[in-house]
Amino acid sequence: MNPLKALHAEQGQAVWLDFVARGFVAEGKLKALVEDDGLRGVTSNPAIFEKAIGHSDEYDGALKQALGGGDQRVIDLYEGLAIADIQAAADVLRPVYDASKGSDGFVSLEVSPYLALDTAETLAEGRRLWAAVKRDNLMVKVPATPEGLSAIRDLTAEGVNVNITLLFAQDAYEAVANAYIEGLERFAASGGDVGRVASVASFFISRIDAAVDKLLDQRIAQGGDRAALEGLKGKVAIANAKLAYQRYKRLFAGLRWDALAAKGAQKQRLLWASTGTKNKAYSDVLYVEELIGPDTVNTMPPATMDAFRDHGTVRASLEEDVGGAERVLADLARAGIDLDTVAETLVQEGVQLFVDAADKVLGAVAGKRDTFLGDRLDRQTLALGSLSEAHGKAVEQWRKDGLARRLWQRDPAVWSDADEAKWLGWLTIVGDEAAKAADYAAFAEEVRAEGFTDAVVLGMGGSSLGPEVLAETFGTKPGFPRLRILDSTDPAEVRAVEAAVDLTKTLFIVASKSGSTLEPNVFRDYFLARVREILGDKAGQHFVAVTDPGSAMETAAKQDGFRRIFHGVPQIGGRYSVLSAFGLVPAAAMGIDVAAFLAQALRMVQSCGSDVPPDLNPGVQLGLALGVAARNQGRDKVTLVASPGIDTFGAWAEQLIAESTGKEGKGLIPIDGETLGAPEVYGNDRIFVQLRLDGGGDPAQDAALDAIEKAGHPVVRIALAGREGLPQEFFRFEIATAVAGAVLGINPFDQPDVEASKIKTRELTTAAETNGALPAETPVAGDDGLALFTDPQNADALREAGAGSDPESWIKAQIGRVGAGDYVALLAYVARNPEHLAPLQAARLHLRDTRRVATCVEFGPRFLHSTGQAYKGGPDSGVFLQITADDAEGLAIPGRTLGFGTVIAAQARGDFGVLSERGRRALRVHIKGDVGRGLERLRKALA
Known part of the structure; x- marks a missing residue:
């Protein structure tokens, strides 16, 4: 009969172990403690699992096996390991549970500490863990926060065994005990067998002394009575526990409890936790020897258990000198230390410590997942x-x-506490779309079987840039159409797309979230009319729409007999939509395996979870x-x-x-x-x-x-x-x-300055439709090849900087405004092709190398739905040179009075108008005649 075994045999106190690990159970060490030392329970927490998982390789095989069956979330990998360990430990302790008729032999598993301040989530988590472990001798650990009380009561009312943690204050304990009793009453009223429900209330011991001793030292440093204050050290936690035990005796007595006891209800035992001695000046078995009493539990870390087995003394200490315990707490109060305040702080710190431990264990699992996934x-x-x-x-x-x-x-307070929560559908879109993979596969087969040679995305910004990456990265798949992108209203680009395809063998993907965006609508109008000229009423079968439900685009697509309509998600903004239908429909059309594509994305979703x-x-x-x-x-x-x-x-x-x-x-x-x-x-x-x-x-x-x-x-x-x-x-x-x-500190899901540019463009196009042309403009300078435009404020600044009558002097003055930390943006409203890019790219690199500033080349109008927002609304560090050109050949838009040349001109002017309103340093260079010659002249001017 060693001291550990004597605790239960002689004093009625159960010994639990505050430790669990896979090898410890598998190798029979836990069973040996049960048989040799009378161990009657096990507790676990994230810190214990972190040591086991993060600092050994004993879980590596299980993790590799889990990942071999497909990638998983980090939390699922962790819970898979933890639940298996808890089940194994519970099975070892099942004979104790059976022999004690359900009063002992428990293994505890903690709800996520991240939920400690959320009643509903704690309750849901407790139910889920209870169902997942499937062991009668499981105890679900719930912290004794104010939010946890309701969850404790409700779980008990559902017949779940609960281990209440983070108890420091006697009043909090009384609330916990009453929550347990109320839960039992509700369970009994619903016909439940209260005799099979057990609970413990875990009082944390050594943490109280560690906190109080620091405060006592502060009082001593402030001139307090050293002898009296020193005399309180190492005594407060024990005194507090002894008085809590007296409350336990009162709470589980009387008529209310007797009614439950008559139905077989078990008392909620007090459990002494955190019984390892933190202060080396104290006995290493202090918090075991001084808290021995019947119907209690002491859960010990392995080192404390070893120490007590070696030299512990067993005696009925819990009810010794209760009056002395009362005097200790009275003396503490007279010293100006409020134990309730200490307890409140310890609860908060305890929750944070549990969170820290959870972060560590999940980090350990995440690190191993990364390693085992390798180059996947x-x-x-x-x-x-x-x-x-x-x-x-x-x-x-x-x-x-x-x-x-x-x-x-989806907490908007992470950002600006505005409407961010409305725009976070992209967080879960990968899983949502994976459920539709079969439909995308069917669409892909439909496209292949139809024999389309080309598929053209008609869109802007988020609707076109993602598909463009797919087209350029993955190329053309055998048997599937080549994916092309049209995201410019420049007449030359529209003509180039039309010339490159056979309209009778082309699928057009019209992509617009709102259905009201100008560019996709005019693209649709143009190509639908062109295909109708050839195929008549069958033209709609060459079109699919990707748009949000209920949009004007959806209505038009139905009227025009489109082959398919795919819906976007209203809670996803365009730039976050590539993993939704806006990216997946073009992907499927070009033959990409959407299921495999999303499986790749899911790996990163789970890495960033x-x-x-x-x-x-x-x-x-x-x-x-x-x-x-x-x-x-x-x-x-x-x-x-x-x-x-x-x-x-x-x-x-x-x-x-x-x-x-x-x-x-x-x-x-x-x-x-x-x-x-x-x-x-x-x-x-x-x-x-x-x-x-x-x-x-x-x-x-x-x-x-x-x-x-x-x-x-x-x-x-x-x-x-x-x-x-x-x-x-x-x-x-x-x-x-x-x-x-x-x-x-901004809202990353709105685009106020993009909207401002759209409004100005609409005003200009409306005026052009009414008057037959855009309003006349007067250049600030020009000659036969170039005309310069800007607003009065910029014009005055440029003249002061040396701008004269020739265009080159204005360009030189504009570039002269560039300072350290600025950037230069060349914004070209011309056809985006290698011939036009080359001189602009040469100019930007020359500016970078000579001015030591960042430079960009952007083509309009596509950048309006992209970097245009930052240029207008971001830091005022941009120097802008907008480039426009004459429309050499008009290209009409069927059903509209405007042609493409007028549309792109209006977009350029709308863009420039907002830049001017925002006080940006902006100059517009308009090329007359040959665009290539004008761009070369501009390159030389910039050099």
Whole structure:
């Protein structure tokens, strides 16, 4: 009869072990404690599992096996391990449970500490764990927060065994006991067998002394009675527990309890938790020896159990000197220390400690998941240099405040506390669309069987940029049409698409969320009329629509007999829609396996989930790097570089980042399509993000990026094992952009300045329809080849800077306004083709190298739905050169009085008008005649 065994045999106190691990159970060590030491229960918590999972390899085989059957969420992987361990331990302790007729032999499993302040979620979690473990001798652990009380009562009323944790105060204990009694009464009233329900109320012991002893030291330092204060050290926790036991005796007596006892109800035993001694000056068995009494439980960590087995003394100590316990607490109060206040603080700290432990265990599982997935998961490394410290602090702040969880919970306070919750449908869209994979597969087969040779997406912004990445990255699949994109109202681009396809063998995908966006509507009008000229009433079978339910586009598609109508999700903005129907319909049409595509994306969804701590969450990591770089160091120029073959991803990411973050004078300015230069051409306003294709990287790009990193610029590298990993990047960047928006304190889901540009364009097109032409303009300067336009304020500033009668002087004066930290944007409303891009690209690189500033080339009107938001609403650091040209050949739009040339001209003017209203440094260069010759002249002027 060793001391451990004697606790129950002689004093009626159950010994529980505060530890569980897979090998410990599997190797028979738990069973040996039951047989040799009379162990009667086991408790677990995230900290215990973290030590077992994160600091050993004993769970690696189980994790590999779980991932071999398909990727899983981190929380599901963790729970799979934890539940299996709890079940195994419960099975070992089942003989104790049976022999004690259900009063002992329990194993405890904790509800998520993230839910400690949410009654409904705690209740739901308790029910779920009870159902998942499927063991009568399970106890679900619920913290004794105010929110937890209702859950304790309701779980008990449903016949669930509950272990109430984080008890420090006697009044809180009484509330817990009454919640248990009320729950039993309700269970009995519903016909339940109260005799099979058990509960313990876990009083935490050593933490009280640790907290109180610090306060006593403060009082001593302030001149208090040293002898009296020193005499209270190490005594308060025991005194508090002894008085709680007296309350227990009163609570579980009398008529109310007797009525339940007559039905077989079991008393809710007091359990002494946190009984390992923290102060080395105290006996290592202090909190066992001084709290021995009948109908109680002492749950000990292994070291305390070993110590008590070796040299513990068994005596009936719990009711010794109750009066002395009362005097200890009275003396504490006289010393100015309020034990209730201490207890309240300890509850708050206890919840946070449990959260910290949960973060660690989930982080351990997340880390192993990443390792075992190998190259199935795109890899991200951050080399942040001087930004590292600020980034690390932001990561910890996000962890401590649970901001990643709150983001997934759609809490608008993560951002600006506006309407953000309405726009977060993209968080769950991958799983939602995966359920429709069979329909996408059927559509793909329909397209293939029809023999379409081309599929043309008619859209703008989020409706076109994602499909463009797919078309350029994955190419044409045998037997499926080639995917093309039309997202410009430039007449030359419209003609080029028409000339490239056979209209009788082309499928047109008209994509517009609202159904009222100008560009998709005029594209539809034009091509529907052209196909009708050839196929008559069958023309509609060459069209599908992707639009939100109930939109004007849906109504028109039905009237025109479209082959299919696919619905978007109203809770997803256009730039976040690539993993919805707006990206998946074009993907299916070009022969991409949508199910496999979404499975790739799901890996990143699960890597960025609410259950992955920020330090291991790639989307949060990237978003914090971008946000902190801009906020803390003014590095707001996000330079996107990518390997050949996936380099069109930058245009999609550019739209996402700029339109989401560029507002209220803040934001990130993405820089895409820039050939990397030497480190010295970059100012201190840059952060670089590379997407590198393993086996297909560009050695020159890699070398340049290495040099840039060595020069002190922050660099993020993302490695893709293959192009098929690209769907992961769509979701990584969506999360990152939302996180960066939170750091900047803006709403990343609205686009006020894009709307302003649309309004001005509508005003101009309406005037043109009424008057037959756009309003006349007067240039500020010009000659036979170029005409210059700007607003009066900019004109005055440019004249002061040296602008004269010739166009070149105005261009020189405009570029002369560029300062450190600025960027130059060349905004070209001309056909987007290699011939037009070349001189503009040469000009931008020359400006970068000579001025040491960021530069961009954008083609209108597509950038209006992309970077246009940041240019107008973001930081006032842009110097803009808008480029327009004459419409050499008019191209009419059937059913409208306007042609495409008028539409693009109105869009350019609307864009410029908002730039002027926002006080931006903007100059418009209008090319007369040959566009190529005009662009070359502009290149020389910029040089």
